[in-house]
Every structure is written in C-alpha cells, then in structure tokens.
Amino acid sequence: MERQHIINVANEATYTNLPPNQIVPILADKGIYLGSESTFYRILKAHKLLNHRQRSKPCQKVKKPKALVATGPNQIYTWDITYLPTTVKGLFFYLYMVMDVFSRKVVGWQVHDNESSALAADLMTDICKREDIKRGQVVLHSDNGSPMKGATMLATLQELGIMPSLSRPSVSNDNPYSESLFRTLKYRPEYPEKAFLNIASSRRWVDDFVCWYNNEHRHSGIKFVTPAQRHTGRDIEILAQRTRLYHAAKARHPERWSGNIKNLEPVGSVYLNPEKGKANSKEVETA
Structure with missing residues (x-):
C-alpha cells in the first residue's frame, strides 16, 4: 500500500519532473512523510521510474573555492x-x-x-x-x-x-x-x-x-530550500521542522531506519575563489 502511495505521489503533476531528493523535502514542508529518499529511489527504480522526466541533466559538483x-x-x-x-x-x-x-x-x-x-x-x-x-x-x-x-x-x-x-x-x-x-x-x-x-x-x-x-525551486546546494527562504533566513526553521518530522517518523517505525536521519543543519558559509591560481596565498577574505 505504501509502495503504491509513493508511486502515485511521484507521478502526480507536481512531482513528475522531480527526483526523490526534491520530492521528499517538499512533502516534508507540507507535514507529510511517506518514506526516505532512499526508499523513494528504491521503489521508483524497481518500477523503472527513475529516468529523467525533463530536459535537465544530472548536476555536476563544483570544487569548493577558498578565497x-x-x-x-x-x-x-x-x-x-x-x-x-x-x-x-x-x-x-x-x-x-x-x-x-x-x-x-x-x-x-x-x-x-x-x-x-x-x-x-x-x-x-x-x-x-x-x-x-x-x-x-x-x-x-x-x-x-x-x-x-x-x-x-x-x-x-x-x-x-x-x-x-x-x-x-x-x-x-x-x-x-x-x-x-x-x-x-x-x-x-x-x-x-x-x-x-x-x-x-x-x-x-x-x-x-x-x-x-x-x-519554488528547492536548491540542492542549500539543503533543498528555496533561494528566497535562504535569503531571508527562513531556511533555519524550515530545516528544523523537517528534522522534527523525520525524528517522529523514525520513532514510529525505527525498523525502517538503518541509521541516523540525514543532516538537515542549514548550510554555513559559502566560498568563492576568483583567483584560483594565485600562488602562496593562504589568506581568506570574508565578504
């Protein structure tokens, strides 16, 4: 029953173009917990529903700058x-x-x-x-x-x-x-x-x-909150609410959790390096 619920939700118009790591936090912000991201991935993969359903490509990690x-x-x-x-x-x-x-x-x-x-x-x-x-x-x-x-x-x-x-x-x-x-x-x-x-x-x-x-866009680089939420500081309470929801879900069914809930602490400082090749410089400028 829960498996079918996850499939049904993932195929709703609101979520059909989103991967599980976007769907789960959006549901959490609505007070809904159906399963972890790994559960969504496992179920959708089993039903061959993990293909990209839009023109986006898998994101590429960017090396962390220093300056x-x-x-x-x-x-x-x-x-x-x-x-x-x-x-x-x-x-x-x-x-x-x-x-x-x-x-x-x-x-x-x-x-x-x-x-x-x-x-x-x-x-x-x-x-x-x-x-x-x-x-x-x-x-x-x-x-x-x-x-x-x-x-x-x-x-x-x-x-x-x-x-x-x-x-x-x-x-x-x-x-x-x-x-x-x-x-x-x-x-x-x-x-x-x-x-x-x-x-x-x-x-x-x-x-x-x-x-x-x-x-609306839950950005992967800022724990899947929106840029506007992050800009105004609302991400702190939103991520705290998600943490409470996941703890409650784990308490109800601890057998479904293989470890701790995911880290939902707000992202801290963000780095940018305009002079990547600058030699012998260890100074970090705080903007």
Whole structure:
C-alpha cells in the first residue's frame, strides 16, 4: 500500500519532473512523510521510474573555492551574461543576471539587445537600491568580459562602494555559480526549443523563471530550500521542522531506519575563489 502511495505521489503533476531528493523535502514542508529518499529511489527504480522526466541533466559538483567567504546574504554577488536565441540566425538577446552566492537568489536581471558596460551598471544600481546595499558591503565577482570591466561599470561600482572581483586573464575561472544558474535556466522544460519571438517575450519568460527559481525551486546546494527562504533566513526553521518530522517518523517505525536521519543543519558559509591560481596565498577574505 505504501509502495503504491509513493508511486502515485511521484507521478502526480507536481512531482513528475522531480527526483526523490526534491520530492521528499517538499512533502516534508507540507507535514507529510511517506518514506526516505532512499526508499523513494528504491521503489521508483524497481518500477523503472527513475529516468529523467525533463530536459535537465544530472548536476555536476563544483570544487569548493577558498578565497572569498560569504557568511550571509548580500555579501558576495556573482554575475554574467548569456545569449538568448532570436528568430534571426546569428542575432541574440542578452540576459544580464546577478546571483547572491550565499542564498543562490537571483537579486537582479535584465534582457537587452546588446552587451554594454552601461547597461550592466544600471542593473547594479537598481539592485543596490532594492536590496538596500551599503558601501563596502558587497563583492561582485565576474569573468573578464568587456561589459564586466568596462569603464562605466567600474566607475559605477566605485560610486556604489562595491568591490569588483575579476578573474585574472592568465587564470581560468569558470564562475561556477552563474554557470550553474544559466544551465538550470536553459534546461527548464519551458525553455523555447528554437527562439524567442521578440525581446518582450524573452523578458516575460525570464521573469517567470526567476519567480519560480527564487520562490519554488528547492536548491540542492542549500539543503533543498528555496533561494528566497535562504535569503531571508527562513531556511533555519524550515530545516528544523523537517528534522522534527523525520525524528517522529523514525520513532514510529525505527525498523525502517538503518541509521541516523540525514543532516538537515542549514548550510554555513559559502566560498568563492576568483583567483584560483594565485600562488602562496593562504589568506581568506570574508565578504
């Protein structure tokens, strides 16, 4: 009976595109415990229901950086620009997107028809107003693209009191947080297979994505809470509630548990290393 219940839930529209490590915490936040992640995996595997049911691919682990440390939200941002296809071959819209490294929240974005240091500067100005950023509060990391190191952008960052963090030209840096974000974006089932019809449609799509990503997406890097929950500190109580639920479930049926419940302590500090190849440096900067 419980096996069938798990199968039925996993095949509901709400969960059909989600793996067990997403389904279990979502159910827990609703006060429902049907089984552990391993139980879900075992049952779904037995019924050949573990195949990816969306265009997403298995996530890849990112090596933990060392140089910058975020101990809370609005300390380290990372940003990048990605191309969005248009109906004209060789022409693109450009999505500017800024993420908070600690919470993974998208704190700002814009879509334009060109790459520009001035447009990037305008975006950061808007973010600082909306997030009430003080001088000296934020480090902004990016690669060495022209919009990132353009004079207008750098002058604006200086005026806002934001410290730029640029990858050195001689050192490879993959900007993993922004890369992972863009990968999630482009593998969403709703992402257009061919092109965006116009810039307005691309902006509507990105707006919907950001709303979903910040407020609904249980992020694997922050214990499967949403970026918005992490950004506001609500993840602490949510994870505590999950812990209580799992303890209660174990107390009811201890024979079903081979060990302790999983660690649901909130994720601590988050690290970023803009200068991976810097030699003989053991200093860690707290942003």
